[in-house]
Amino acid sequence: MIDIDKILENYDLDKLSIATLASHTSLQIVHGAKLEGFKTIVIVLRDRLWFYEQFKHLIDEYIVVDSWRDVCSKNVVSRLRESNAVMVPHGSYVEYIGLDCAENIEVPIFGLRGLFRVEADQHLKMDLLKKAGIPIPKIYSFDENIDRPVIVKLPGAKGGRGYFVASDSKKVFDKLKTYVDRGIIKSIDEAIIQEYLVGVTAYYHYFYSPILNRLEIMGADIRYESDIDGLRRMPLEVINAIGIEPTFTVVGNIPLVLRESLLPKILEYGLRFVEVTKKYIPPGIIGPFCLESVIDRDMNIKVFEFSGRIVAGTNIYIYGSPYSYLYWNEPMSTGRRIAREIKLAIEKNIIKNILT
Amino acid sequence: MIDIDKILENYDLDKLSIATLASHTSLQIVHGAKLEGFKTIVIVLRDRLWFYEQFKHLIDEYIVVDSWRDVCSKNVVSRLRESNAVMVPHGSYVEYIGLDCAENIEVPIFGLRGLFRVEADQHLKMDLLKKAGIPIPKIYSFDENIDRPVIVKLPGAKGGRGYFVASDSKKVFDKLKTYVDRGIIKSIDEAIIQEYLVGVTAYYHYFYSPILNRLEIMGADIRYESDIDGLRRMPLEVINAIGIEPTFTVVGNIPLVLRESLLPKILEYGLRFVEVTKKYIPPGIIGPFCLESVIDRDMNIKVFEFSGRIVAGTNIYIYGSPYSYLYWNEPMSTGRRIAREIKLAIEKNIIKNILT
Amino acid sequence: MIDIDKILENYDLDKLSIATLASHTSLQIVHGAKLEGFKTIVIVLRDRLWFYEQFKHLIDEYIVVDSWRDVCSKNVVSRLRESNAVMVPHGSYVEYIGLDCAENIEVPIFGLRGLFRVEADQHLKMDLLKKAGIPIPKIYSFDENIDRPVIVKLPGAKGGRGYFVASDSKKVFDKLKTYVDRGIIKSIDEAIIQEYLVGVTAYYHYFYSPILNRLEIMGADIRYESDIDGLRRMPLEVINAIGIEPTFTVVGNIPLVLRESLLPKILEYGLRFVEVTKKYIPPGIIGPFCLESVIDRDMNIKVFEFSGRIVAGTNIYIYGSPYSYLYWNEPMSTGRRIAREIKLAIEKNIIKNILT
Known part of the structure; x- marks a missing residue:
């Protein structure tokens, strides 16, 4: 168990710096x-490095590593602490540095450290949503007969790679076996089999502020996935000629606003997520998170996934989103909102409440 | 006939308030x-109420009702008038409170009250567009043979629910009969049968300013509809397994800009709409409206629907749209534009010109 | 060869004006x-004219012509020079006024005049990308057997019209022959046959600043094309009934942000483009350009087209893009960026470096 309070004792709180891994949403985070x-x-x-040097005006210090594994090295950790750094973990954080480093790095984290372990396991993840009372798709156990289309997902943030769709048990298991054989997963039960939800996808970005005791809707997006979003505009003759099985590699994000009449439900599910994390993983979620859903024809929302950190879709809103303007009369990205929360916490002298 | 002038006599014009129904675009309207x-x-x-209380900083007064039907109650109406309220009707206004209340409420409305009745009837609606000289899809009469794909629409703003596609007369009538049987419509001729337009949909947001005598293009959007927009990325095997007949329930909106070479045509159709309403429903359209179109491969535009009020797609542009920046060198949403028009009218002492 | 230096001798650099053809991105350009x-x-x-008169507040001088062919007339050219005009060529510039006028107009151009000729020829175009070391799709020669889906493109900026997809040699040639017969192209080898790339399209907007010696990523977009993007949401029964062969007429643009981990590659390809133009078409690209790509399931990017000028997709970002905010802490469209570059050049007294 990391003793954050003790680390903070040696920090000069007037000279905090904000640190992150250069990828994912890092430009948004440093910009904010x-x-x-x-x-x-x-x-x-x-x-x-050459790429991030293009943004020198946004970045005061570069800690160059040869491998993400070096993030937990003594050297990097001590440099971070010398600079009074607060680490902002983003959606690729655990994938890059590994669960062990992510959980145990001796640097204060803006966010809920205890959630990393849950997020790394698809089954724990869905379980948490269920406990929250948030509607989720049917999850198939491995001995259940699959009688309708399902989507099968691999553990970890793989950006949609490795997801596949199938409509019968045989295909599911044959495919999973090839993943085991290729060493992509250790055993088939690392995967999760979910009912294929019919409707449209929508991703909701939230920010929970322990300082203001308020849950803000920061925006929404649709993912842009290769090659599935390309297939939809392929002439049928091409699809037939190529015979492609679609992949869901996320390459970008497209802005979305929701019907205002859906917002109460979306906020309610967000609040349930805040509550469930407070109950089971105290002190509960801090800052940005995302619920990932399908909305069906009757406007029911089912959440098939979440991210307990800042998601890439927020990069759309570096100058504020339609929703963030409703809360803040200034351009407020999620990256900036993180920094604002830290600033407010320092001013109120309760920085410990938002670091883990 | 409501005597707005008389109501306004008792108003303190220096203390006007802006009122709307909490849904649809209400957050945008109060924000603006x-x-x-x-x-x-x-x-x-x-x-x-709990949801709208999240936005206390934008809302000065809550009038809580148990049912939308209460909006025309004496109590609500007198509270509105005590607060010198101007009602801003949005896309869900008539659907929520009913045509009778919408038309007869004794509160000044920013917008064209006389248009509600036309909008409530698909046939009157298309007729108005035709009179305007705006290209529309072929409308089938009920005794006409249907020889190509058509889209069948039910009356009122149902958010795309109940729309269906068919390619022969039998399917059209069988389906409509089930709607009559289920009490969704009273008789089949409440529906409208339109040629299915091949091309892409595009929705144009306008603002007609009687004060500046100017029609502004405020933005454009694409609707995000469940489940039709989800089907397009479903693997064929899933579609085949599920055998879904698509629905068009609007759940959100996606931003769009048009080729600049299309803008003159888009503005021209908007101007024709302004003119036709001036001629047939004086004093003519006031403030926001929307033309809903398909653009074909030769860049012909056909308008299959309109909204005489603020549409949900404008929620994308709470901090201004690419087009509104061309007119106003400040963030100008349609919601804010409404308030600006009212402000300009007060300053010029011609508020009566924009209320009905 | 135009002697720009000599023309500039007669210019009052303190009173430069910015001129463009009224279409494409002209409102963005004058706004900026x-x-x-x-x-x-x-x-x-x-x-x-009536349409552009709506934007009088953005436009100081209208030069009215009866045909784009008049742009190179003595009268127009001398009016431009009297107003100390710098011409900003956009994506429709060459298409409208013709290659000869575009290349030889005796008015200073912001951009690389020598690139027009290359852009007008699909083969020279792809060749330049290849020389740059930017991955491109396989190009089929006319005597090669076509064994998989290809997309066939006609020369010039035709906004996607005339593109078609085919999977065998016979269809390719039959179709091209009809284009020759109809006089759309002079001979079949004006067309280019490219491998149909499987993945999703993405268009990257760049701005190369000779003054700051910096390549900026200005934004990204997806094109909205009729009727291909409408077909994807057509019920299969409608497609079967209509039997449509899709077209790719660009009618608009949709905003996109990319995964941050793709940005280094995107910037690298942009830099390669800058270098190759410096080497082969000195002084090299100036200002805006666009690489048009497909991203596949493994996040490989192949560039199938480029534009050496401002593209219509930048109209999305008239108030700045998520990327331009990272460079400039103010709303910076590509149109404004052009004007800023000219302003910086004047201040540094090196305006000649950015005009050709």
Whole structure:
């Protein structure tokens, strides 16, 4: 168990810096941090340094590593602490540095450290949503007969890679076996089999502020996935000629606003998520999270996945979203909102409440 | 006939407030009204009050009702008038409170009251477009043989629910009969049968300013509909397994900009709409409206529907749209534009020109 | 060879104006120019004048022409030079006024004049990308057997019209022959046959600043094409009934952000494009350009087309894009960025470096 309070004792709270891994939403995070007056740090892979040097005006310190595995090295950790760094974990954080480093790094984290373990396991994840009272798709156990289309997902944030659709048990197991054989997963029960939801996908970005005791809707998006979103505009003759089985590799995000009459339900599910994390993983979620859903023809929402951190879809709204303008009369990205929360916490002298 | 002038005699024009029904585009409307310095009122269903209380900073007064039918009650109407309220009707206004209340409520309305009746009837609606000289799809009469794909629509703003596609007369009538049997419509001729237009949909948001005598293009959007927009990315094997007949329930909106070379045509159709309403429903359209179209491969535009009020697609542009920035060098949503028009009218002492 | 330096000798650099053809991205260009304090000129077809007069607040001078062919007339050229005009060529520039006028007009151009000729020829175009080391789709020669789906494109900026998809040699040639017969192309080898790329399309907007010696990512978009993007949401029964062969007429653009982990590759390809133009078409690209790509399931990017000028997709970002906010802490469209570059060049007294 990391003793964050003790680490913070050696911090100069007037000189906090905001650190993140250079990828995913890091430009948004440092952009927002600068707007709020913080010093910024990115930990960057050597071969991407040239790219992040394009944004020198947003980045005060580069910690260059040869591998993400170095993030938990003594050297990096002590540099971070010397700079009074608060780490902002984003959607690729655990995938890059591994669960063990993510959970145990001796640097204060803005967010809920205890959630990483849950997020890494598809079954724990869906279980948490269920406990929250948020509607989820039917989950098939491995001995159940599959009698309708399902989507099969692999563990971890793989950006949609490895997902596949099937309509019978044989196909599900044959395919999973090839993944085991290729070493992509260790055993088939690492995967999760979910009912294929008919409707449209929608991803809701939230920000829970322990300081203001308020849950804000920050935006919404649709993912842009290769090759599934390309197939939809392929002439049938091409599909027939190529005979493609679609993949769901997320390559980008498209902005979305929801019917206002859906917002109460969306906020309610967000609040349930806040409550369930407070109950089972105290002190509960801090800052950004995302519920990932399908909305059906009767406007029922089922949540098939969540992210307990900032998601890539928020990159759409670097200058604020239609929703964030309703709360803040200034351009407020999720990245900036994180920095604002830290600033408010410092001003109120309760920074410990939002770091784990 | 409501005597608006008489109602306004008892109003303190320096203390006007802007009122709307809490749904659809109400957050945009009150957000814009606050930016222009107005007091704001929402009429809100009791069970949604908690949600709108999240936006206390935007809402000065809540009028809580147990049913939308209460909006025309003496109590609500007198509270509105005590607060010098101007009602802003949005796309769900008539659907919620009913045509009779919508037309007869003794509160000044920003917009064209006389248009509600036309909008409630698909046939009158298409007729108005035709009179305007705006290209529309072929409308089938009920004794005509249907020889190609058509889309059949039910009356009123049903958010796309109940629309269906068919390619022969039998299917059209069989389906409509089930709607009559289920009490969704009273007789089949409440529906309208339109040629299925091949092309892409595009929705144009306009604002007609009687004060500036100018028609502004406020933005454009694409609707995001369940489940039709989900089907397009479903693997064929899933579609075959499920055998779904698509629905067109609008759940959200996606931003769109048009080729600049299409804009003159889009503005021209908007101007024709302004003119036709001036001629047949004086004093003509006031403020926001929307033309809903399909653009074909040769860039011909056919308008299959309109809304004489603010549409949900404008929620995308709460901080201004690519087009509104061309007119206003500040963030100008349609909600804010409404409040600005009212403000300009007060300043010029011609508020009566924009209320009905 | 135009002697730009000599023309500039007679210019009053303190009174430069920014001129463009009224279409495509002209409203964005003049909007941006006004924000930077420039006088603006549009050359406008007589029958569109009424439309551009709606934007009088953005346009200081209208040069009305009866045909785009008049742009190179003595009269127009001398009016432009009297107003110390810098011409900003956009994506429709060459299509409207013809290659000869585009190349030889005796007015300074912001952009690389020498690139027009390359852009007009699909084969030279793909060749330049290849020389740059940017991955491109396989190009079929006309005597090669076509064994998989290909997309066939006609020369020039035709907004996607005339593109078609085929999977065998016979169909390719039959169709091309009809185009020759109808006089759309002179001979079949004006067309280019490219491998049909499986994945999703993405268009990247860049701005190369010779003044700051920096390549900026200005945004990204997806095109909205009729009727292909409408077909994807057509019920199969309708497609079967109509039996449509899709077209790719671009009618609009939809915003997109990319995964941050793709940005280094996207910037790298942009830099390669800058370098190849510097080497083969000195002084190299100036200002806006666009790479048009497909991203496959493994996140490989192949570029199937480019535009050496401002593209219509930038119209999405008239108030800045998620990316432009990372470089500029103010709303920076590509149109405004052009004007800013000219302003910076004047201040540094090196305006000649960015005009050709």
